Amino acid sequence: MLFSKRNGNSGIAPYTSAFNLSQVQVYADNSGEGSVIMDSAAALVQGLWQATDLQNTTLANGSTIISPLGGYQYVPINSVSPNEDITLDSTDQCKAFTTHTTTVYNSSIFQAKQEEAASFFSELSPYVGGRSLELDNMWNIYDYMNVQSIHNTTFAAALPSEYLAQARDLVDWQQYQVFTDPSFDGIGNIGFRTMLPGILNSFKQFQNASTGLKLSYYAISYKPFLGLFNMTGIVNDGQVPQAVVDYAGTTVFELRQPSSGSEPTVRLLFKNGTAATEYSPVTMSFSGWNGAQSGTDVPLSTFVSAFAPAAINSTLDWCQACGTTTERGCAVALAAAAETASSGGHQKISKVGAGFLGAGLTAAVFLMALGVLAFLGVLTVGGRRWRRKRAASGSKEKIRSASGGDVELHSEANSLSKV
Known part of the structure; x- marks a missing residue:
């Protein structure tokens, strides 16, 4: 799919050729997940564009120098820092999301689930490394059990066969309650809502055939696409589980041009x-x-009409939706907005302030850097990883994870996909 040709036009340079920088953009969430997401992005692009002796340069004396490690191809990865851009990590320091999480944990349905799991928790103590046995700490419980069952032979032999599956069911349920919302534009869906401006703008760019860019790849945590699953309704009839996806799980948005020449359509x-x-x-x-x-x-047009109103388009929008006043650049964004409102015009801000505006500005710059993709576009989300938590025993870090995910925007330049 990534390397196909359509209507006689060349696709993305295959792994047997030299990497073409003009065709590809790569972005990775560099938030509080350690290096796992960046490492995941590096591993993927290393596999897509393998070492080749075509990665070389000819010097003035006529000699040819091949890149180190047998022609290793250095694919640039743009690190997206949460201090500068809230697009890929929008739950952290969002006060309204913290309130949402507390509301979920205090709800009658959550308390009923806690009681239902009580007998299971009473048997888990030997297998959780001293972690608090409560449903709101389920991520840390499962993460520990999963990592130990993979890497610790003694633990794997001692763990009853059905316990890991039971823990997985509970963590899937708990995480879905936290990172989604009953309301389409609710704060629980904020992980996906902050990505919507980039997605919708990309759909617009896909329809302009003047670019050479073929692929944009995003490596993210699993949180945004839980909101995606919820908002697109694909979990309603069981097509997709209300759960964190399996390793290397992906979703794909395709922007397709019908052969009839009618309006482009979105397929998931x-x-x-x-x-x-x-x-x-x-x-x-x-x-x-x-x-x-x-x-x-x-x-x-139907997709855009539904999702555009739910999009969080700027850091200022995020600050207002979250009720956050100082963190993540909100002090600068809110002050600039207040001054603009009082002056009735556009207020200039300092270079430091501009550096913190984040989501809207940085995402817009990224998308302009992406260039204009062709009529066939693909957005892929997924590919999670679990890793050992290093928090102290009894930690109640409830919404952090080491899961990694992938997002790709893909197109065939100057071509249409006939369906």
């Missing part, structure tokens, strides 16, 4: 890890679109 596909052999189309359902009646391909 899902592949849950390496156990699945191919991507399967899933049917979206949201306000203005009933996929069960109308099918998998949503007219682009």
Whole structure:
């Protein structure tokens, strides 16, 4: 898919050729997940563009020098820091999201689930490394059990066979409650809502055939696409589980041009890890679109009309939605907005302030750097990782994870996908 040709136009340079910088952009969430997401992005691009003796340069004396390590290809990865851009990590320091999490934990449905799990928790003490046995700490419980079962032979032999699966069911339920929202534009969906401006703008760019860019790849945590699953309605009838995806799980948005020449359509596909052999189309359902009646391909205008109002388009929007006043550049953004409002015009801000505006500005710059993608575009999200937590025993870090995920924007330049 990434390297196909359509209508006689060249696709992305294959792994047997030299990496073409003009065709690819790579971004990775560099927030509080350690280096796991950056490492995941590096591993993926290393596999896509392998070492080749074509990665060389000819000197003035006529000699040819091949890159180190047998022609290793250095694919640039743009690190997205949460101190400068809230697009890929929008839950941290969001006060409204913290309130949402507390509300979830205090809800009757959560308390009922806690009581339901009580007997299971009473048997888990020998297998959690001293961690607090409460449902709101389920991520740390499962993360410890999963890592130990993979790497610790003694632990794996002692752990009852059904315990890990039971813990996985609980963590899937708990994480989905936290990182989604019953309301389409609710704060629980903020992980995906801050990515929407980039996605919608990319759809617009896909329709301009003047670029040479073929692929934009995002490596992110799993949190944003839990919101994606929720907002697109693909979990409503069980097509996709209300759960953290398996290793290397991905979702794909395709912007397709019908052969009839009518309006482009958006199609969503899902592949849950390496156990699945191919991507399967899933049917979206949201306000203005009933996929069960109308099918998998949503007219682009319908998709945009539904999702654009829920998008968080700037750091200022994020600060206001979160009720955050100082952290992550909000002091600068809110002060600039207040001064602009009082002056009735556009207020200039300092270079330092500009550096903290983040989401809207940085995302816009990224997307302009992406260039203009062609009519066929793909957004892929997924590929999570689990890793050992290093928090002290009894830690109640409830919403942090070491999961990594991938997002790709893909296009065939100057071509249309006929469907």
